[in-house]
Amino acid sequence: MAFDLADQVAGVATLAGPLRRQLYVYVVEQGRPVSRAAAAAAVGVPRTVAAFHLDRLVGAGLLEVAYGRTGVRRGPGAGRPAKLYRRAAREHRLSLPPRAYELAARLLAQAVDRAGADRVLYEVAEQDGALAGRRLKPSLDAADPLERAAAVLARCGYEPAEQEGRLRLCNCPFHEVSQSPERPLVCGMNLAWLTGVLRALGATDLEVRLDPQPGSCCVAISKSKIH
Amino acid sequence: MAVVSRAALPVAGLGCHLAQLNVGRLQAPIDSPLIADFVAWLQPINALADASPGFVWRLQTEAGDATAVRAFNDERVIINLSVWESLEALWDFVYVSRHLDALRRRREWFDRMAGAYAALWWLPAGTVPTVEEAVRRLSLLQREGPGPEAFTFKAPFPPASRPRQATSYPS
Numbered sequence: 248m249a250f251d252l253a254d255q256v257a258g259v260a261t262l263a264g265p266l267r268r269q270l271y272v273y274v275v276e277q278g279r280p281v282s283r284a285a286a287a288a289a290v291g292v293p294r295t296v297a298a299f300h301l302d303r304l305v306g307a308g309l310l311e312v313a314y315g316r317t318g319v320r321r322g323p324g325a326g327r328p329a330k331l332y333r334r335a336a337r338e339h340r341l342s343l344p345p346r347a348y349e350l351a352a353r354l355l356a357q358a359v360d361r362a363g364a365d366r367v368l369y370e371v372a373e374q375d376g377a378l379a380g381r382r383l384k385p386s387l388d389a390a391d392p393l394e395r396a397a398a399v400l401a402r403c404g405y406e407p408a409e410q411e412g413r414l415r416l417c418n419c420p421f422h423e424v425s426q427s428p429e430r431p432l433v434c435g436m437n438l439a440w441l442t443g444v445l446r447a448l449g450a451t452d453l454e455v456r457l458d459p460q461p462g463s464c465c466v467a468i469s470k471s472k473i474h
Numbered sequence: 475m476a477v478v479s480r481a482a483l484p485v486a487g488l489g490c491h492l493a494q495l496n497v498g499r500l501q502a503p504i505d506s507p508l509i510a511d512f513v514a515w516l517q518p519i520n521a522l523a524d525a526s527p528g529f530v531w532r533l534q535t536e537a538g539d540a541t542a543v544r545a546f547n548d549e550r551v552i553i554n555l556s557v558w559e560s561l562e563a564l565w566d567f568v569y570v571s572r573h574l575d576a577l578r579r580r581r582e583w584f585d586r587m588a589g590a591y592a593a594l595w596w597l598p599a600g601t602v603p604t605v606e607e608a609v610r611r612l613s614l615l616q617r618e619g620p621g622p623e624a625f626t627f628k629a630p631f632p633p634a635s636r637p638r639q640a641t642s643y644p645s
Contacts, residue, residue: 362586
């Protein structure tokens with residue numbers, strides 16, 4: 248555990264201005280590296296203004312630069328690779344007073360593992376998910392079950408992205424604990440929690456299953472195949 | 475102390491491969507209906523391993539898996555023994571593939587194990603471990619905790635600067 252207030256504040260403080268926040272949110276929501284031109288257009292500012300703010304966000308460790316091609320042309324004559332921006336991998340956390348929930352999570356996960364209490368964990372998680380789903384249900388507008396699920400998942404930090412009738416979850420809210428050997432427990436817990444949430448939303452025709460891909464949450468949600 | 479994660483895994487040295495042994499005690503005989511889902515997954519998960527980047531070798535009988543191998547006196551204890559090009563390759567198969575779902579459900583099929591049930595160690599590329607060697611490594615891990623001769627994902631060790639003398643060769 249290392250609590251360095253200046254370091255923690257530095258990253259987050261860069262997001263103080265609304266324009267910077269808009270640019271940051273835009274980059275993150277695209278789920279892939281974007282050019283300053285695209286960001287500028289999306290937010291409605293000149294390219295130079297966007298560039299200035301994007302580079303400040305890179306300096307603060309909130310975004311990273313990637314070089315790539317935005318157009319279709321490849322090979323000689325396609326031009327220099329464009330400077331693109333994407334969310335930085337580094338996690339930024341600011342908690343006042345200091346909190347260390349991921350240490351608690353790691354210790355609890357190891358204890359559950361040692362005790363062989365996997366299924367107790369999944370049961371607890373599913374019940375809690377159902378509670379959470381019941382609480383969030385009244386605030387949902389959409390009728391389509393996949394859209395309702397996406398709205399709830401967005402609120403819970405999963406960053407859902409719809410792809411051909413399936414939801415991919417682009418962020419793992421438990422990332423650090425899921426990179427440990429207790430990963431099966433953490434992902435099983437996650438699966439159970441989301442199953443509970445969706446059950447509470449009445450989404451009986453949605454299928455929730457484990458489908459791990461590098462860089463995103465292990466769970467995929469899709470409409471059940473019609474039998 | 476840094477949290478052990480995939481990003482922090484030691485790199486395989488030139489000429490080194492990674493061997494792994496994991497053991498589990500089935501809660502019922504392998505032909506019991508309770509174990510049916512596990513048995514149904516053997517072939518697809520083994521095929522997944524075979525096709526995974528960095529997979530080198532796995533112990534199997536003519537049945538195509540290792541469930542007939544008895545490395546211990548207990549009829550219910552089954553093992554997996556395999557070789558990979560790196561820790562990352564093994565990690566990706568174990569935790570970032572459909573294998574993760576099997577791990578999620580392990581308590582439906584396997585007893586809780588007191589003590590270490592999985593050991594990792596480095597060996598010269600082009601060699602494969604014997605079951606006896608693998609059991610020796612796991613015992614070492616259980617007795618002495620993780621070290622350069624037998625370790626875990628949680629406490630990994632890099633290969634020694636010179637690959638050790640091989641103890642067995644592929645048939």
